[in-house]
Amino acid sequence: MSDVPVPLTPTIRPATPADLDAIIALDQEMTGMSKPDYWRGVFDRFGNGSEGCILVASDGDRFVGFIVGEVRAWEFGSPPCGWVFALGVPQDVRLRGVGSLLFDGLCERFRQAGVKTIRTMLARDALLIMSFFRSQGMVGGPFIQLEKELAG
Numbered sequence: 262m263s264d265v266p267v268p269l270t271p272t273i274r275p276a277t278p279a280d281l282d283a284i285i286a287l288d289q290e291m292t293g294m295s296k297p298d299y300w301r302g303v304f305d306r307f308g309n310g311s312e313g314c315i316l317v318a319s320d321g322d323r324f325v326g327f328i329v330g331e332v333r334a335w336e337f338g339s340p341p342c343g344w345v346f347a348l349g350v351p352q353d354v355r356l357r358g359v360g361s362l363l364f365d366g367l368c369e370r371f372r373q374a375g376v377k378t379i380r381t382m383l384a385r386d387a388l389l390i391m392s393f394f395r396s397q398g399m400v401g402g403p404f405i406q407l408e409k410e411l412a413g
């Protein structure tokens with residue numbers, strides 16, 4: 262018997278309101294925080310695909326992951342580019358290619374929207390998500406992030 266995980270080939274499709282609870286639950290599992298209001302807001306903004314995009318992976322009836330992104334233009338002097346700002350696959354189906362399929366699906370949406378670059382931001386110590394994005398061919402970009410704690 263081999264321990265090599267068998268690839269999963271879920272359907273990648275736009276999210277519907279019926280996916281909201283599964284996304285909230287998976288995000289809570291990953292981050293340790295429950296943010297139902299935040300996710301409802303994301304659905305309100307991106308659910309119809311006009312401002313951004315929420316894609317879901319379904320294996321039969323089972324929810325096996327999500328990705329959220331949007332095209333943003335001219336902030337920080339940047340021409341339009343696609344941002345991926347949330348991504349999750351349940352623990353028990355990881356390392357079977359689902360995250361890659363979600364990423365590919367989002368890249369295709371961005372291509373259709375006419376942008377040529379995909380960006381993200383992550384914590385320096387987030388090694389898992391760093392390994393994943395590096396595996397997708399992402400490398401350090403031309404911007405750096407600056408911040409300052411506000412006193413008082």
Ligand SMILES: CC(C)(COP(=O)(O)OP(=O)(O)OC[C@H]1O[C@@H](n2cnc3c(N)ncnc32)[C@H](O)[C@@H]1OP(=O)(O)O)[C@@H](O)C(=O)NCCC(=O)NCCS
Nearest residue numbers: 291347348349350355356357358359360361390392393396
């Ligand atoms: C990152 C994540 C989406 C990857 O999903 P996945 O379905 O396991 O990804 P894939 O199977 O497509 O993996 C693609 C590549 O990513 C890299 N990778 C994925 N998991 C990894 C791990 N645990 N360690 C090292 N590299 C890893 C590998 O290079 C892998 O390719 P390989 O299997 O050929 O080695 C998933 O691990 C996850 O949901 N993690 C939690 C994310 C999170 O914390 N989100 C909150 C902030 S947005």
